Amino acid sequence: MSAGMVIIGAGLAGLTAAETLRAEGYEGPITMIGDEAYGPYHRPPLSKGYLLGETQEAQLIMRAPELIAKKNISMKVGARVTAIDRAAKRVTLTDGSTLDYAGLLLCTGSRLRPLPLPGADTLKGIFGLRSLDDSKAIAAALETANNVVVIGGGFIGLEVAAAARKKGKTVTVLEAADRLMARVVAPLISSFYYDLHTGNGAEVVLGAMVSELVGKDGHIAAVKTKDGREFAADLLIVGIGILPNAEIAQAAGIECNGGIVVDACSRTSDPAVTAAGDCTARRLADGSFRRLESVQNAVEQAKSAAFALLGKEREFNAAPWFWSDQYDIKLQMVGLTAGFEQVVTRGDPATKKFSAFYFKAGKLIAIDSLNQPAEHMSGRKFFDKGVSPTPEQAADTAFALNTLLA
Amino acid sequence: MPNVTYIEPNGNQREIDVPAGWSVMQSAMSNGVEGIEAECGGSCACATCHCYIEGDLAAAVPAAAENELAMLDNVVAERKANSRLCCQIKMTPELAGLVVRFPDAQS
Numbered sequence: 001m002s003a004g005m006v007i008i009g010a011g012l013a014g015l016t017a018a019e020t021l022r023a024e025g026y027e028g029p030i031t032m033i034g035d036e037a038y039g040p041y042h043r044p045p046l047s048k049g050y051l052l053g054e055t056q057e058a059q060l061i062m063r064a065p066e067l068i069a070k071k072n073i074s075m076k077v078g079a080r081v082t083a084i085d086r087a088a089k090r091v092t093l094t095d096g097s098t099l100d101y102a103g104l105l106l107c108t109g110s111r112l113r114p115l116p117l118p119g120a121d122t123l124k125g126i127f128g129l130r131s132l133d134d135s136k137a138i139a140a141a142l143e144t145a146n147n148v149v150v151i152g153g154g155f156i157g158l159e160v161a162a163a164a165r166k167k168g169k170t171v172t173v174l175e176a177a178d179r180l181m182a183r184v185v186a187p188l189i190s191s192f193y194y195d196l197h198t199g200n201g202a203e204v205v206l207g208a209m210v211s212e213l214v215g216k217d218g219h220i221a222a223v224k225t226k227d228g229r230e231f232a233a234d235l236l237i238v239g240i241g242i243l244p245n246a247e248i249a250q251a252a253g254i255e256c257n258g259g260i261v262v263d264a265c266s267r268t269s270d271p272a273v274t275a276a277g278d279c280t281a282r283r284l285a286d287g288s289f290r291r292l293e294s295v296q297n298a299v300e301q302a303k304s305a306a307f308a309l310l311g312k313e314r315e316f317n318a319a320p321w322f323w324s325d326q327y328d329i330k331l332q333m334v335g336l337t338a339g340f341e342q343v344v345t346r347g348d349p350a351t352k353k354f355s356a357f358y359f360k361a362g363k364l365i366a367i368d369s370l371n372q373p374a375e376h377m378s379g380r381k382f383f384d385k386g387v388s389p390t391p392e393q394a395a396d397t398a399f400a401l402n403t404l405l406a
Numbered sequence: 407m408p409n410v411t412y413i414e415p416n417g418n419q420r421e422i423d424v425p426a427g428w429s430v431m432q433s434a435m436s437n438g439v440e441g442i443e444a445e446c447g448g449s450c451a452c453a454t455c456h457c458y459i460e461g462d463l464a465a466a467v468p469a470a471a472e473n474e475l476a477m478l479d480n481v482v483a484e485r486k487a488n489s490r491l492c493c494q495i496k497m498t499p500e501l502a503g504l505v506v507r508f509p510d511a512q513s
């Protein structure tokens with residue numbers, strides 16, 4: 001059998017790449033290798049409905065195995081690639097077996113950033129949330145826990161905090177920065193979410209530098225912060241971000257820089273290798289690097305990665321979008337807020353339905369919409385078409401944004 | 407269990423029992439029905455689970471919420487009066503016998 005396409009990672013990017021290869025007419029062998037026990041499944045519900053028992057495991061399946069097989073995609077789960085030999089175009093798996101490739105797609109995703117404190121990996125009752133197994137473990141622990149402490153006031157930490165509150169737990173969120181989701185949203189959105197979480201009964205502590213984990217009989221009992229405060233915890237959730245799984249690429253000499261370096265078409269420094277999803281760092285026109293962790297990025301980069309291995313250019317240039325569900329608020333984001341100079345709100349935050357428009361040099365760069373799906377969709381179209389409302393138009397609810405799209 | 411008939415883009419029909427509370431998208435996915443991508447997993451964020459509701463039961467399906475209406479704006483295949491995002495349709499006994507058709511393209 002001639003060497004075909006080998007995909008490392010059976011997540012959203014891996015599956016999308018495999019299906020795109022077939023959709024684009026590739027007829028050679030495709031092998032997708034994943035080190036989890038499961039085929040591709042949806043991660044976003046893991047911090048949302050799944051924790052609450054609203055979504056069951058079977059509902060997380062991205063594709064039935066028979067559909068994957070029908071597309072003649074060979075899927076190996078519970079198998080891990082340990083090394084890439086680029087000269088021989090061959091990957092090695094944990095069991096020592098090897099697989100030759102004509103084209104290689106790196107869709108290895110990311111893993112949890114570990115909490116660098118003694119006890120973090122030995123005490124029981126401490127969890128991060130990345131995989132279905134993590135979510136199962138947290139859901140089980142939530143059944144008996146009373147005091148839930150969440151380290152990290154980012155999206156996943158806050159979603160878990162909301163789920164734990166809905167289950168009636170005492171919840172404390174410890175965030176090192178002086179506001180929530182500080183990396184991505186404007187202060188006014190951060191303070192809206194501070195009010196949302198505290199209003200629902202969680203304690204949110206900003207500027208909290210966690211300095212010590214206190215154990216009792218091998219189980220987490222409390223968390224101490226630098227300023228000497230102590231928070232009782234029988235369940236500790238660590239949500240301090242992720243690290244791209246770039247090591248096997250790096251070891252093989254593929255350029256990495258805070259992720260596997262790719263261009264707009266998902267090409268790496270090796271023409272026979274493309275990469276997509278959480279494991280990548282995209283080189284931008286100005287030479288800087290951007291890492292995105294989102295469903296959209298995984299899908300779009302995976303499509304480009306499949307195209308590239310078939311010798312076709314498909315640039316991913318759409319504005320990034322993302323969403324987060326916390327309590328009764330659906331936050332939808334489009335664009336990137338980095339470097340914003342001006343923020344205007346459209347609608348009244350008190351109604352829990354409004355958007356924040358971010359501008360840089362007078363031009364729209366991002367929109368955060370809270371329970372305002374139509375404004376979010378208009379936003380996606382603004383970026384697609386390269387049009388920008390003025391800050392005055394954005395703030396004026398009497399001005400119909402869609403007129404700019406006509 | 408209420409059943410749904412799925413019509414794949416190539417015209418192939420599949421009748422599937424859908425557990426109450428599941429979405430029409432979820433049971434298509436777990437049964438390997440072809441024709442949708444459902445990239446966002448049912449969060450009403452991707453518009454790649456577009457379907458057309460066929461037949462008399464269309465009227466029995468609860469109307470689309472604001473979120474879904476906004477996202478329907480983004481479907482790739484033609485948006486028709488009976489266009490819906492099937493991740494937003496939850497199965498109930500009243501919907502037994504529902505017929506949904508998947509378009510040729512989702513993205």
Ligand SMILES: Cc1cc2nc3c(=O)[nH]c(=O)nc-3n(C[C@H](O)[C@H](O)[C@H](O)COP(=O)(O)OP(=O)(O)OC[C@H]3O[C@@H](n4cnc5c(N)ncnc54)[C@H](O)[C@@H]3O)c2cc1C
Pocket residue numbers: 008009010011012013014033034035036043044045046047079080081082107108109110129130131156245248276277278279292293294295296298321322323324325
């Ligand atoms: C709890 C949670 C909630 C989220 N919520 C949202 C949301 O609301 N909206 C949104 O847009 N995004 C959300 N995300 C992010 C989104 O799920 C990710 O960006 C997306 O899953 C990335 O897909 P991927 O295929 O790149 O990586 P992954 O889904 O991580 O898949 C990579 C796979 O490769 C495997 N792998 C790694 N190395 C190897 C190897 N050497 N050999 C074999 N297999 C390997 C990994 O184990 C993994 O299974 C969420 C993520 C999590 C964890």
Ligand code: FES
Pocket residue numbers: 431443444445446447448449450451452453454455477491492493494
């Ligand atoms: S699955 Fe994404 S909108 Fe339905």
